[in-house]
Amino acid sequence: MPRTKLIAANWKMFPPPEGWDAMDSPYRATDDVDVMIFAPFVYLKTCVAAGLRMGAQCGHHEPTGAHTGCVSMAMIASTGCETVLCGHSERRRDQGETDEFVAAQAKAALTLGLFPIVCIGETANERSAGKAHEVIERQLRTVIDHLDVSQLATRNSQLAIAYEPLWAISGGDPTKPAAKPSDAQEMHAFIRSLLPEPIQKEMLILYGGSMKAENASELLSQPDVDGGLVGGASLKPEEFRAIVEAARTLEQP
Ligand code: PGA
Numbered sequence: 001m002p003r004t005k006l007i008a009a010n011w012k013m014f015p016p017p018e019g020w021d022a023m024d025s026p027y028r029a030t031d032d033v034d035v036m037i038f039a040p041f042v043y044l045k046t047c048v049a050a051g052l053r054m055g056a057q058c059g060h061h062e063p064t065g066a067h068t069g070c071v072s073m074a075m076i077a078s079t080g081c082e083t084v085l086c087g088h089s090e091r092r093r094d095q096g097e098t099d100e101f102v103a104a105q106a107k108a109a110l111t112l113g114l115f116p117i118v119c120i121g122e123t124a125n126e127r128s129a130g131k132a133h134e135v136i137e138r139q140l141r142t143v144i145d146h147l148d149v150s151q152l153a154t155r156n157s158q159l160a161i162a163y164e165p166l167w168a169i170s171g172g173d174p175t176k177p178a179a180k181p182s183d184a185q186e187m188h189a190f191i192r193s194l195l196p197e198p199i200q201k202e203m204l205i206l207y208g209g210s211m212k213a214e215n216a217s218e219l220l221s222q223p224d225v226d227g228g229l230v231g232g233a234s235l236k237p238e239e240f241r242a243i244v245e246a247a248r249t250l251e252q253p
Pocket of ligand 1: 010168170
C-alpha cells in the first residue's frame, strides 16, 4: 500500500496561530494529505471540537499516579486526540526523557489506540564524531524491541518515526538550514532498513528540522521521506499551507 504523506505541525509552547479554526485553515486535514496538529494540552479539546486532527506533544505511560504535571495517554485519548509525540528532543533535553521512557510511552499510546510518532535524532557532536547511525539505531531499537510488532503489522503500522537531527531543528531561528535532502534520505533509508519486515515498507518516516516552504518540496520528494514534522514554520499559516501544498503536489499521480 502506498504511503500517504503526513504533514504534522508542532506548535510547541505557542498558542494556536491566527485563523487556525477558519474553514479554509491550512491546519485542516484534506483528502490527499494527512495533516495533524500537536498543540499544548490546554488547546487540545477546543481544536478537536473545531474539527482538527489533534495530538499531544507528550504523554505519560501510566494511566494515573503520583506524577505531578504529567498527563496520561488515557487522558489524552479521552480528549479526542488521535496521536501523540513521543520523545521529542526538547523533552529528552528538558525533561530527561530516556529511550526506555519513550518506548513505554509509545507502547501505552498504541494500547489506547493513539498513533504514536516517535522522535529520534542525533546531536551535531554525535554526527561529527561519526556516531549518528549508532545513536539512531539505539533510539529506534529500544522502541521497536518494546513493542509487539505483530500487533503493529495487523493494525496497518499505526506508528510513525520522525527523524529530527538536533543540529537542524530551528529553535525559533527561521534562517537555520535544514538537513540536505540527500542526507535526510540516507538516514531515512537507514531507519527503514532497521524496521522489522512486516512494517518496513508501510511505516511512515517523517523528517523534522527547519522544514519550510522553500525546502519542503525537495525534502518531501525523497523516496523514504513520507512527510514532515514542522515546528517554527507551522506557526505561520501561509508558510504551513505552502508545505501542505508541496506534499499535495507530490501526491498527484
Ligand atoms: P523546526 O522544529 O521545524 O522549528 O525545526 C521541528 C521540531 O522540533 O519538531
